[in-house]
Amino acid sequence: EVQLVESGGGLVQPGSSLRLSCAASGFTFDDYAMHWVRQAPGKGLEWVSGINWNSNTIGYADSVKGRFTISRDNGKNSLHLQMNSLRGEDTALYYCARDRHLAVAGVVDYWGRGTLVTVSS
Amino acid sequence: SSELTQDPAVSVALGQTVRITCQGDSLRKYHANWYQQKPGQAPVLVIFGKDNRPSAIPGRFSGSSSGNTASLTVTGAQAEDEADYYCNSRDSSGNHVVFGGGTKLTVL
Numbered sequence: 001e002v003q004l005v006e007s008g009g010g011l012v013q014p015g016s017s018l019r020l021s022c023a024a025s026g027f028t029f030d031d032y033a034m035h036w037v038r039q040a041p042g043k044g045l046e047w048v049s050g051i052n053w054n055s056n057t058i059g060y061a062d063s064v065k066g067r068f069t070i071s072r073d074n075g076k077n078s079l080h081l082q083m084n085s086l087r088g089e090d091t092a093l094y095y096c097a098r099d100r101h102l103a104v105a106g107v108v109d110y111w112g113r114g115t116l117v118t119v120s121s
Numbered sequence: 122s123s124e125l126t127q128d129p130a131v132s133v134a135l136g137q138t139v140r141i142t143c144q145g146d147s148l149r150k151y152h153a154n155w156y157q158q159k160p161g162q163a164p165v166l167v168i169f170g171k172d173n174r175p176s177a178i179p180g181r182f183s184g185s186s187s188g189n190t191a192s193l194t195v196t197g198a199q200a201e202d203e204a205d206y207y208c209n210s211r212d213s214s215g216n217h218v219v220f221g222g223g224t225k226l227t228v229l
Binding site (some may be wrong): 047060061 | 166219
């Protein structure tokens, strides 16, 4: 059974940093691209970042480029999102998600339950 | 453009057919994928690629596209289909992904 379990969310002040992690199990992790997708309270889905199977191709939404860094450790079946210079508009539920493909194609077939990030003073 | 546009809300009578649309320039090059999200739950992939359904998705869900518009059709809508529906695709650059704003489907 495919499982994606996010961790690392919490309440932080504007300007601070946070590192999200996603533990993957139930599939061959390095056969798939991975994504972070977020959803602000009461709002729609927003793609944050994606990384292909071997980390050679990485993409970021314009809203987070230069502040967030995605990475993966295929040896530990884990995905990470380093978030710096956090803003109030980064407040959201952050989902770890699996792509059906090796490349960042955007076909997300499995989602975690999400980890909540709240940026507030 | 890297945006996908969806109608905010659509309603359908129980058992009838409804079409939810998604418009954007990237859809001329890439297929749309469709997700269903119910309150308090993670999204679920319902249609991907040209018109492919994951094995757990009922056959009443189908996808189509023409030009810059992709559509999700629910034939014989059921009460349990009431949910938010999102489309997504790669954007025109190919290395980014974009989601539509979502459509709230109400089954009357």
